[in-house]
Amino acid sequence: MNKIDIRTVNVTQYIQPLREGGSLPAIVKADDGFLYVLKFRGAGQGKKALISEFIGGELARAMNLKVPELVFMNLDDSFSKTEPDEEIQDLLKFSVGLNLGLHFLSSAITYDPLVSEVDALTASKVVILDSLISNIDRTAKNTNLLNWNKELWIIDNGASFYFHHNWETWENHLTRTFPLIKDHVLLPKATSLTEALSEIKQLVNVDVIQEIVQNIPEDWLLSEGDFFNSNEMRAAYIAFLNAKLLMIDELVKEAADAR
Incomplete structure (x- = not known):
């Protein structure tokens, strides 16, 4: 069995919200230079949705299905202070701490x-x-x-x-x-x-x-x-x-x- 080794990265740039998701995930850049789709702990279903996302994703990977790399993402409180959109500002404020990111598949x-x-x-x-x-x-x-x-x-x-x-x-x-x-x-x-x-x-x-x-x-x-x-x-x-x-x-x- 492969040992699971989830990397932890820090969000360095908030790029844009993905409005097709009900929970307003966003494309962000991390300190490893890659882009991720960030799922926020402060969104509707909160941390429980992140747990579901994580277990489901890693179970799919164990079945040899294709899943973008999952990473834990640290979000600090600086992003909410510069965000003009009030809804996103609140989401960022309530999501300070550890969130979940999926490697962004460009042009998928x-x-x-x-x-x-x-x-x-x-x-x-x-x-x-x-x-x-x-x-x-x-x-x-x-x-x-x-x-x-x-x-x-x-x-x-x-x-x-x-x-x-x-x-x-x-x-x-x-x-x-x-x-x-x-x-x-x-x-x-x-x-x-x-x-x-x-x-x-x-x-x-x-x-x-x-x-x-x-x-x-x-x-x-x-x-x-x-x-x-x-x-x-x-x-x-x-x-x-x-x-x-x-x-x-x-x-x-x-x-x-x-x-």
Whole structure:
């Protein structure tokens, strides 16, 4: 198993907001000279969306899917002071500290189910990934996928793990399947579910899940009014993913039936 090694960089320049995302992510430059799409901790779903993004992205990478490099990004308080737009100014102010960045794929285009190409195995793996992480937001209306260099790249998993918005009832989700997979944008092209399933079973196990969850920054797990402490939250994410892994055959059958 590859050890996860997430770099931490500092934001040096705020370039422009990406207004197509509901949470106003932005293109920024970091002190390593690269451009990133910055997901803000101060946005709507807060740090929980960053946790979903991180776990979903690294799980996709473990499945040999294409994901831009994820980095932790330090944002200091100087940017909000020079920003004229009040909405962005507030977002920057509430996002001081550690955020999440995705390497910016220059000239990538949004995946369009009508014209974009994707091979059946890749489509099938993405469908299974999203069943495992209960990602409700990879639909024809909002694909959250990019085509770059003739390959499919996964860029947005922030709407996954919706159990963590109410920790008091999280255990109710352990045995649930994912009927919303019927709306998945790649489901019509996911004709290699059996092959994808056997590959994922070889690539993803309890150790992979633990390694990913242990790399969530401690700071992201601390929220006022949360039911759990950070260790209990880590244990819950691991338990949830392990439960889904144990029922992966059922999840794949559900997707196949929905096709």
